[in-house]
Amino acid sequence: MVIGDIEKMVTVGLIWGATNALMRRGALISDQQLQNKQSSTKNPILKTLIDWFNLILVWQYSVPFIINLSASATFFAILSHTPISLAVPVTNATTFAATAVFGMLLGEETRVGLTLFGTFLIVLGVYVCVV
Numbered sequence: 001m002v003i004g005d006i007e008k009m010v011t012v013g014l015i016w017g018a019t020n021a022l023m024r025r026g027a028l029i030s031d032q033q034l035q036n037k038q039s040s041t042k043n044p045i046l047k048t049l050i051d052w053f054n055l056i057l058v059w060q061y062s063v064p065f066i067i068n069l070s071a072s073a074t075f076f077a078i079l080s081h082t083p084i085s086l087a088v089p090v091t092n093a094t095t096f097a098a099t100a101v102f103g104m105l106l107g108e109e110t111r112v113g114l115t116l117f118g119t120f121l122i123v124l125g126v127y128v129c130v131v
Contacts, residue, residue, distance in 0.1 A: 005082045006130055009090045012071045012078065016091070017098020019068035021106050026061025030054060089129050097122040 034051060041047045056062050079087055097119040104110050 005078060005087075006090065008074065008078050009082070009087055010094050010126075012075045013091045013094025014098045015071040016068060016095040017100075018102045019064040019071070020095070020099045021102035021108070022064035023061055023068065024103070024108075025106060026058050026064060027055065029060050030058045033058070086129060090126050093122045093126045093129075 034054065041050060056065075075087075075091060078091075100110065100115045100119055104112065104115055
């Protein structure tokens with residue numbers, strides 16, 4: 001394993017976690033916009049495509065989405081020379097913790113004590129995996 005891979009995995013997890021929370025906020029903005037508009041389309045497939053296109057047009061969703069995809073490309077690069085048995089748990093655990101913390105920072109309703117305790121357990125688990 002190359003020196004610095006753990007840091008890259010944690011960074012990807014942090015980026016994924018932050019962008020997950022931001023994309024959720026962007027999706028809520030898009031939902032509010034869709035509720036204000038009445039769709040005249042009866043075809044469910046066409047309606048889904050129009051809704052998806054409108055979601056992509058909301059910059060609060062699309063910018064974090066692009067950053068998230070960039071982190072995904074980095075993750076696949078990391079997988080090329082790191083054991084999957086280490087990369088996946090470290091990155092996913094970091095993502096879960098970062099999503100909870102960033103969601104809390106963005107004002108989402110959470111149980112702060114349980115969120116912080118769960119984040120602590122995730123960090124402890126990542127530490128056990130790495131050491």
